[in-house]
């Protein structure tokens with residue numbers, strides 16, 4: 203095995219969920235020269251991980267796993283070790299249980315059944331509204347749960363306090379000597395590609411930041427989440443996709459009633475997570491195949507000589523009116539007392555979907571000094587500690603032999619990929635949605651969801667509270 207140079211300079215582009223986990227893993231392994239760059243203070247307002255809470259599931263033990271199961275089980279087991287035993291991660295894991303369920307769609311039911319298959323001993327089947335209500339103490343879940351069916355995994359799953367984790371990991375990294383550069387000095391606008399004359403051709407030598415400074419390093423790690431796609435031509439392997447987050451406020455007594463609630467995830471409607479202990483906010487996400495924001499990428503189009511569109515993240519602290527309605531409908535069916543509470547927080551949240559929803563953690567095939575850690579695909583927070591370990595393994599050249607091919611650069615999986623592919627997701631009765639067609643937006647203080655559409659026309663025409671986060675960059 204190649205000897206590891208612990209003094210080599212390492213630049214991590216993006217101090218979100220995976221960038222932080224990577225920095226922590228590398229510094230703990232003895233790497234001494236690590237800098238994390240982020241365009242915002244950490245936790246960044248555009249980081250998918252900068253959220254109240256996220257679902258987390260532990261992995262299964264299986265010797266006969268096929269490739270896909272091997273991938274997920276290995277990463278889940280790696281992550282679970284951190285959430286259960288690492289003093290930095292463990293305080294934030296709440297294994298309150300998880301309910302996988304659906305209503306009427308036969309394909310959704312197939313998905314729910316496949317979730318439980320082979321793990322029947324740890325699953326409690328839920329067939330009726332009474333079964334669902336009985337997952338909590340009487341009086342907690344008061345909804346009618348019409349036609350809901352699924353399985354309750356009582357143990358080894360639940361949720362993690364996401365923002366708290368990011369703050370703790372950043373703090374520990376800083377304590378161990380990782381440098382953080384944020385704001386314009388940390389905002390990467392370009393990967394610097396040069397031929398350094400070593401006879402190996404072009405390579406990524408470092409980055410240029412928004413203040414015009416060029417930093418040269420030995421290894422660049424790209425963990426910029428949904429915005430990574432703006433810095434590199436991923437050959438359609440990444441699709442920045444947005445989902446929504448809404449919070450409603452509860453009283454302390456109401457929050458106490460929902461204490462230790464399993465996470466009910468209805469793959470046709472959405473999910474909510476136990477209220478925050480400190481603020482008593484209940485986070486609710488509606489489920490659907492996601493929103494995309496297609497723009498023509500002139501740079502790539504010119505290079506390839508064909509029309510080239512890609513989805514460009516926009517930051518927005520409101521949610522589409524149809525999402526607001528879906529959130530209220532979900533609450534109405536489960537926790538009707540809270541269905542009409544004003545929102546205390548709303549936000550669009552972007553992640554990058556790969557075509558097969560497996561992560562993309564590998565060295566770039568053309569630029570050997572560039573390590574990629576991207577493709578959270580809607581389920582990358584619970585597994586962030588594992589992603590950090592595998593990205594660190596990639597830097598050190600010691601990735602598990604069975605795992606490496608599953609994480610490789612794989613443009614063939616994205617060939618002919620349509621951006622409108624639902625990727626196995628359900629909800630909303632429609633496919634992937636065009637963010638430009640959103641009829642109106644709802645945020646904190648908007649009392650009536652329907653009225654907020656007035657004057658805004660097609661959603662993206664209202665620019666005052668929205669910011670593109672991706673298109674200003676240039677790409678290699």
Ligand SMILES: Cc1cc2nc3c(=O)[nH]c(=O)nc-3n(C[C@H](O)[C@H](O)[C@H](O)COP(=O)(O)OP(=O)(O)OC[C@H]3O[C@@H](n4cnc5c(N)ncnc54)[C@H](O)[C@@H]3O)c2cc1C
Nearest residue numbers: 216218219220241246249250251257390427578582583584
């Ligand atoms: C609504 C929603 C709900 C989700 N729920 C769950 C869940 O319940 N469980 C789960 O496991 N996962 C969940 N996920 C997925 C999970 O949040 C992501 O997969 C994961 O956080 C991705 O981590 P990341 O580090 O790749 O990206 P991020 O956390 O988004 O971090 C990217 C970082 O890069 C920085 N950055 C971007 N561009 C630049 C640049 N040019 N220069 C410098 N810095 C830059 C950003 O500021 C940010 O800090 C959810 C995602 C969404 C959108």
